[in-house]
Amino acid sequence: MAKRTNKMIEEDCKRIKEAAKTATSFKELEQLTGLSYSAINTTLQKHPIIQKRIKEQIANNKELIVLPGNFTSQGDVKVDDTENGKKYVIDASISGVDSILEFISNRINEGHKIVFTSVSIHEFTKLQLGNDQSGFDARHILNSAAENPDNFETVLIDENYESPDDCIIQYCAKEKENVVLLTSDKNMALRARCLDVEVQFLKKATKTSAPIPPPKRYFDNNKHQISLCTLYPAFFAYGQLIINEFTTSTRAIAVWSGNSIYTNGTKQLMIGDDVLVASKKLNYITFAHYKVKYIRPQDNCEFIYSARVYNKEDVKHLNKDYKSFVNDFKIKCDL
Numbered sequence: 001m002a003k004r005t006n007k008m009i010e011e012d013c014k015r016i017k018e019a020a021k022t023a024t025s026f027k028e029l030e031q032l033t034g035l036s037y038s039a040i041n042t043t044l045q046k047h048p049i050i051q052k053r054i055k056e057q058i059a060n061n062k063e064l065i066v067l068p069g070n071f072t073s074q075g076d077v078k079v080d081d082t083e084n085g086k087k088y089v090i091d092a093s094i095s096g097v098d099s100i101l102e103f104i105s106n107r108i109n110e111g112h113k114i115v116f117t118s119v120s121i122h123e124f125t126k127l128q129l130g131n132d133q134s135g136f137d138a139r140h141i142l143n144s145a146a147e148n149p150d151n152f153e154t155v156l157i158d159e160n161y162e163s164p165d166d167c168i169i170q171y172c173a174k175e176k177e178n179v180v181l182l183t184s185d186k187n188m189a190l191r192a193r194c195l196d197v198e199v200q201f202l203k204k205a206t207k208t209s210a211p212i213p214p215p216k217r218y219f220d221n222n223k224h225q226i227s228l229c230t231l232y233p234a235f236f237a238y239g240q241l242i243i244n245e246f247t248t249s250t251r252a253i254a255v256w257s258g259n260s261i262y263t264n265g266t267k268q269l270m271i272g273d274d275v276l277v278a279s280k281k282l283n284y285i286t287f288a289h290y291k292v293k294y295i296r297p298q299d300n301c302e303f304i305y306s307a308r309v310y311n312k313e314d315v316k317h318l319n320k321d322y323k324s325f326v327n328d329f330k331i332k333c334d335l
Contacts, residue, residue, distance in 0.1 A: 004039075009042075009043050009046060012033070012035060012039065012040075012043045013043050013044075013046075013047060013050065015033045015035070016029065016033055016035070016040055016043060016044065016054065017050065017054065019032035019033045020054045020057045020058060021057070022101065022140070023058055024058060025058065026040065026058070029058070030238075031238060032136070034236065034237060034238045034239045034240075035239065036239060085111045085112050085113065085178075086112045086113075086178055086179070086180050087112070087113050087114075087115045087153065087175075087178055087179050087180070088104075088107055088112055088113070088114050088115060088180050088182045088200075089115040089117065089120075089168065089171070089172055089179055089180065089181050089182065090104075090114060090115065090116065090120055090141075090182045090183075091120060091123075091165070091168060091181065091182065091183040091184070091185060091188060092120055092123035092124050092126075092127055092138070093183050093184040093185040093188070094137075094182055094183065094184050094202055095124070095127050095133075095134040095135075095137040095138045095141070096132070096133045096134035096137060096184075096204060097137075097184050097202045097203075097204050098204075100137055100141075100202070101137060101140055101141070103202070104141065104144075108151045113151065113152070113153050114145070114151060114152045114153070115152075115153045115154075115155055115179075116145055116152055116153065116154045116155070117154075117155050117156075117157045117167070117168055117171060118154070118155065118156045118157055118159065119157060119159055119164045119167045119168055120168065121142075121154065122164075123164060124138045124141060124142050125138075125142065128142055129235050129237070129244075130235065155171070157170075157171040158170065158171070165185065165187075165188045165191070166191075168181070168188075169181070169188065169191055169192045169195065169197065172192060172195075172197040173192075173195040173196070173197055176196060176197060176198075179197070179198065180198045180199070180200050181197050181198065181199045181200070182200050182202065183199065183200075183201060183202070184201070184202045184203065184204050186201065189201040227302060227303045228293060228294075228299045228300070228301065228302055228303070229290070229299070229301055229302075229303050230297075230298045230299060230300060230301070231269075231275060231290055231292070231300055231301045233245070233251070233253055233275075233277060234269060234275075234300075236295075236296065236297035236300075239295070240268050240269075240295065241268070241269040241292065241295045241296070241300060242266060242267070242268055242269065243255065243266070243267050243269065243275075244265075244266040244267075246262070246263055246264050246265070246267075247263070247264065247332075249280075250279060250280040250333075251277065251278065251279045251280070252277075252278045252325075252328075252329045252332065253275065253276065253277050253278075254275075254276045254325055255267050255269065255273055255274070255275050255276075256273065256274040256275075256276070257269075257270060257272075257273045257274075269292050269295070270292065270295075271292055271293065271294070271295065272291070272292060273291070273292045274289065274290070274291050274292075274304075275289070275290045275291075275292065275301065276288070276289055276322070276325050277289075277290070278325065278326055278329040280329075280333050283310070284308050284309060284310045285308070285309040285326065285329065285330065285333075286306065286307075286308055286309075287306060287307050287308075287309060287318070287322065287325075287326055288303070288305070288306040289304040289305040289306070289322070290302065290303060290304060291304055305322075307322075309326055309330075315327060315330075
């Protein structure tokens with residue numbers, strides 16, 4: 001593995017400090033940051049004061065009865081099912097809201113229940129694959145719901161309405177008494193209020209505009225400049241770069257790894273793998289070839305080649321390996 005620069009170590013230190021707010025062990029710290037134990041230890045050794053504070057924070061987290069994002073340490077928090085207890089129906093848009101884990105924990109301590117609809121479970125499951133704050137929150141909320149059935153209620157709802165939001169809104173409208181819709185989607189909040197549903201709207205912090213940084217420059221071993229980009233169909237988790245959705249209605253992916261070709265299932269990408277991506281647009285196909293250069297969330301691939309394919313003539317100009325992949329995609333899309 002390539003040696004980390006001082007800048008990378010400082011960025012890792014920030015991730016460790018953020019994860020330590022909820023972690024109850026170094027093992028959990030590894031899972032939350034995607035760093036190995038050795039990388040965490042090496043990073044913290046450069047910051048002995050931070051290392052001491054993080055160890056104290058983890059010890060304190062273990063002693064808490066209720067943990068934001070985990071909600072229990074030893075045994076479940078018992079919910080007081082009194083007349084004052086409300087049911088908070090959660091929408092996946094709340095992932096990424098500042099202090100959302102603490103907010104949910106506080107509602108449970110006040111004697112309320114958190115309701116997971118069948119639609120929300122599906123939406124949170126998709127979100128948890130992300131490597132951003134929304135993905136982090138979604139993973140914690142799902143884990144807490146699975147581990148604490150006394151505090152979380154799962155409900156199978158009618159999923160035949162036009163959109164997932166409509167399904168949740170209609171459920172809340174039917175169960176209006178004692179139900180609060182918890183969302184960060186302003187359109188969903190307004191439509192729910194039209195049906196007299198009680199709504200608690202949580203506004204996400206807006207990002208301030210920042211100057212655009214100059215483009216990064218990367219060089220290969222021969223000191224030739226190369227063009228790096230981020231492979232967006234892949235996600236980074238626990239130190240691995242993974243593709244788990246090879247085919248959709250508008251996109252196909254193939255991974256050449258060694259002597260093998262992968263077009264379905266789940267593939268952990270390795271340095272040197274070639275990734276082909278074809279996407280269906282309105283009246284053409286885009287095709288791109290990337291080579292994995294680094295196992296990290298961003299700037300992980302070298303851009304090799306791209307083309308737009310409008311007709312058969314365009315396909316003829318592709319090399320034979322590209323041509324086979326694009327033709328298979330055209331047949332799939334009936335183009």
